[in-house]
Amino acid sequence: MSKHLLEAEGLHKVYRTRNGTDFTAVQNVSFYLGQGETLGIVGESGSGKTTVAKMVAGMIPLTSGSIILGDKALSGTKRIRSDKRSIQYVFQDPVSSLNPRWKIRDIVAEPLKLYFQMNAKAIDKRVDELLDDVGLPREFKSRYPGELSGGQCQRVGIARALAAEPAVIVCDEPTSALDMTIQAQILELLKKLQQQKGVSYLFIAHGLEVIYSISHRVMVMKAGEVVEAGETKQIFHDPQHEYTRSLIEAIPRINIPQFQ
Template identity: 50%
Template sequence: MHNPKDPAVPLQPLLALENLKKYYPVRKGIINHTVDHVKAVDGVDLTIYPGETLGLVGESGSGKSTIAKLIVGLETPTEGRILFDGQDISRLSPREMIGLRSELQIVFQDPYSSLNPRKRVGDLLAEPLKVHRIMPAKDISREVDRLLELVGLPKNSRGRYPHEFSGGQRQRVGIARALSLKPRLVVCDEPVSALDVSIQAQILNLLKELQRELGLTYLFIAHGLGAVKYVSDRIAVMYSGKIVETGKVDEIFREPKHEYTRTLLDASPIADPRQRNKRRAFHSH
């Protein structure tokens, strides 16, 4: 990918995964010895460039969420490297990762389980600001109000608990919390799959607006191609721990090369009957 300001200068990836592997041991017997390994992520190479959205799509169990956890330091790779802005972060200690927390954030699939139910929303949003000492204590309250406004929630939301919100509103809180540290990369791990279809569209539009406004870079993970097509610049298709195909969105939808990608396309609904017939005609050749 080339720099839009100077096409002669290649754009450096913000995130690069190099031969990334994560194996989990399968243990059996009285002495609990390892008899095999589950290859959740098996030699993945991926790049994400500043300001773009890379959609990572695949069925449940394909390894997508494991990649998300590896990137943000919730898991340690078995092999391979994770380069963030050129720095290998794959083997950093928890203490060393603290310094990167403000640059790498994650939005989880289930906003309710990722938010402490005993804390008010205002406290949930203020906590990262206090821990990372982003700003003077006197400015935190104003920043909480700004974050709520940024994701389309009223200021009086700060006094309410997570259970008092709808699923879509809770996901807005989760997004606000992720953005509180002004990250450069946000990993969105199936952020709309637990929401009603009408609410999904609202959250997807919000993510796109925030990207334009804040210059964010996204890894957007999903198990279907519908949402991925709407928000992504490029798509990577994952199957059984491996990336089987990558390409620009229109290329993937127009001429998928891998059989699994074609299966995903066939499974995604199309409202226009003429487009459905075109897809059938193409895949039959």
């Protein structure tokens, strides 16, 4: 039995590129995630964050390494339904991550149908509750994604993830496509939901400013490797690595009152 809810050990990913050469996108990445905790993963574009996220969520196979959830080793992509249910994904682009031809009701109901034996009436009630949870009006059930704003679409994406009652939600830059005010609202929503439901987040971002307010711990990645990891406060106040210092310097000071 592992000490933590989720443990990733020695994750390694080699992509075979179109011209037949191998490219190592992720190398020897290890981390853990406690229940109700948020681990922020930060690093520049191409550093391997999404590759790590997709391996954890079972969306792409691992080249090597292991992922343990609770006391169970998870296979790369051939996961049984209950393991799939346990780790959900919220995508960077909220609009394209929702099927444009499905009504919001059907999008949020899909995991309910897939993972739980519920009748139509129970599903309808649960969809209402999930929309309440993410702060969307129940009337939105009969709308299509194209009739919602980006921020509202991301709330639907979060409701869909919550519908599966997961232990872990992988949030892959969930606010990058949104403007600053909406970003802050989505972060507050995620924090509130974590307090209410005890769900754990693997939260990915380009910059440390988003990570600061939501993460308990931070892991910094560069060129497929972990350069530094630790408590959020420690990473900000006493960064050990030059690259981490450069990420801190890139933060507009106004966003972090404690640093003025």
